[in-house]
Amino acid sequence: MTEKKQGGVSRQALILGGLAVVLLVLVILFFTGGIGEKVKRFVDAAVPKASDAAGGQAAAKTVTLFFLSDDDDFLHKETREIAAGPTDAEEAERALVELIKGSEKGFVSPLPPQTKVRQVFIGKDGLATVDFSRDITEKISYGSSSELAAVYAVVDTLAFNFKPVKKVVLLVEGAEKETLGGHVDLSRPFLPDYSLVAR
Amino acid sequence: MKISRIHRTARGAALAAALLVAAAVCPVSGDAAAGQDRRIQTMVIDPGHGGMETGAKGKFGNLEKDITLAISLKLKAIVERNMGFEVVLTRDKDVDVSIENRSAIANNRKAGLFISIHANGAVQKKAAGSETFFLSLNATDEETRRLAYLENNSSELQSRLDPSSDDDLMMILWDMAQTAYIKQSSRLAELVQEELDAMLGTRNRGIKQAPFKILTGVACPAILVEAAFISNPAEEQKLASADFQAKIAEAIYRGLARYLRVPE
Numbered sequence: 001m002t003e004k005k006q007g008g009v010s011r012q013a014l015i016l017g018g019l020a021v022v023l024l025v026l027v028i029l030f031f032t033g034g035i036g037e038k039v040k041r042f043v044d045a046a047v048p049k050a051s052d053a054a055g056g057q058a059a060a061k062t063v064t065l066f067f068l069s070d071d072d073d074f075l076h077k078e079t080r081e082i083a084a085g086p087t088d089a090e091e092a093e094r095a096l097v098e099l100i101k102g103s104e105k106g107f108v109s110p111l112p113p114q115t116k117v118r119q120v121f122i123g124k125d126g127l128a129t130v131d132f133s134r135d136i137t138e139k140i141s142y143g144s145s146s147e148l149a150a151v152y153a154v155v156d157t158l159a160f161n162f163k164p165v166k167k168v169v170l171l172v173e174g175a176e177k178e179t180l181g182g183h184v185d186l187s188r189p190f191l192p193d194y195s196l197v198a199r
Numbered sequence: 200m201k202i203s204r205i206h207r208t209a210r211g212a213a214l215a216a217a218l219l220v221a222a223a224v225c226p227v228s229g230d231a232a233a234g235q236d237r238r239i240q241t242m243v244i245d246p247g248h249g250g251m252e253t254g255a256k257g258k259f260g261n262l263e264k265d266i267t268l269a270i271s272l273k274l275k276a277i278v279e280r281n282m283g284f285e286v287v288l289t290r291d292k293d294v295d296v297s298i299e300n301r302s303a304i305a306n307n308r309k310a311g312l313f314i315s316i317h318a319n320g321a322v323q324k325k326a327a328g329s330e331t332f333f334l335s336l337n338a339t340d341e342e343t344r345r346l347a348y349l350e351n352n353s354s355e356l357q358s359r360l361d362p363s364s365d366d367d368l369m370m371i372l373w374d375m376a377q378t379a380y381i382k383q384s385s386r387l388a389e390l391v392q393e394e395l396d397a398m399l400g401t402r403n404r405g406i407k408q409a410p411f412k413i414l415t416g417v418a419c420p421a422i423l424v425e426a427a428f429i430s431n432p433a434e435e436q437k438l439a440s441a442d443f444q445a446k447i448a449e450a451i452y453r454g455l456a457r458y459l460r461v462p463e
Contacts, residue, residue: 069323143321143430144319145425183411183412184409
């Protein structure tokens with residue numbers, strides 16, 4: 001009688017233990033599966049992985065950013081180190097974050113400092129799509145000059161540093177916008193324009 | 200960018216329709232014939248921004264939208280007094296008008312000229328001066344090649360035009376017409392800029408090309424005047440004065456008059 005009872009208890013424990021293992025496996029699968037999907041979303045097929053070439057270490061990449069100067073109307077180059085890899089899109093995102101953060105040499109960023117880079121996608125056709133938070137339109141009242149500077153600082157920064165990028169489209173909060181502030185047409189992709197850059 | 204494509208195609212179709220009508224009024228002549236006989240019946244003046252959309256702001260609280268309206272009203276008065284054609288404003292009070300509606304006003308009224316009035320804004324407080332813009336199409340490589348091909352083969356293009364023409368073809372036609380208008384727009388910009396330089400005493404920033412939305416949808420020669428910088432405190436105060444506004448209007452009128460070869 002007691003034996004039978006004990007056997008029942010151990011069988012129960014066995015079933016419970018088995019269930020726990022299955023649950024654990026499911027949980028692990030759930031999380032690893034999730035990561036796999038996230039990576040897939042950001043992986044850019046057209047782009048070689050820079051970190052592989054650099055030996056996989058926390059390599060740095062030097063990028064050139066384009067800022068305004070208080071003394072003239074041109075864009076001025078400033079170099080900055082960012083973390084390298086794994087994809088061009090991720091590096092591009094870091095470069096734009098630095099562009100928004102501003103200059104370390106007394107230049108001025110044409111983008112409002114509150115602006116966030118939501119995502120950068122680089123397609124096989126060389127079209128880079130940059131999605132900014134609404135701050136890029138709401139935190140500044142643009143005139144023609146400041147709006148042109150904002151657009152081309154972004155376009156030139158991407159095209160100058162990332163070989164696969166041939167043209168750039170700007171989105172705001174994931175959607176197409178007519179203009180940032182009533183002037184520059186955002187419906188067509190931009191080619192870089194280095195005529196605005198100081199020599 | 201599929202959405203963009205559809206959007207552009209729809210816009211292309213709508214504008215191409217306007218273009219076919221406008222072509223009769225706005226002769227797409229070569230630059231050789233330019234200035235000989237421009238029978239313009241209607242011109243459109245576009246006071247930049249308006250309503251909720253204030254445009255650039257000055258340190259002393261002046262808004263671009265108010266200054267553009269003041270200059271536009273003065274320009275309208277001068278042109279109507281001295282020239283024999285109708286002048287239409289895209290807005291005559293402080294209201295929101297979408298960029299698409301502004302172009303639509305010009306195209307529906309079969310405007311032969313389009314002048315958009317703005318006051319500039321820069322991040323740099325020192326930025327100063329006057330400049331006049333005309334459209335750069337910001338064409339991608341592929342579009343540039345396609346345009347170049349079609350410009351060299353326009354007779355072939357015409358023979359292929361039939362009622363079943365699709366939107367893509369209309370869009371190409373639209374781009375071609377824009378290319379033709381660009382030459383005239385460039386000439387108008389040059390003359391207006393010369394007069395601004397002569398009359399205002401501001402720094403001459405010259406004529407420039409930019410992909411401005413307001414210029415992309417208009418089916419005739421079109422320019423955008425940046426009279427001075429509202430972001431520069433000294434120029435902001437000038438821009439806010441009725442006297443300076445009148446000078447800007449007069450300068451634009453003189454440039455326009457030279458473009459049209461009407462005795463002043």
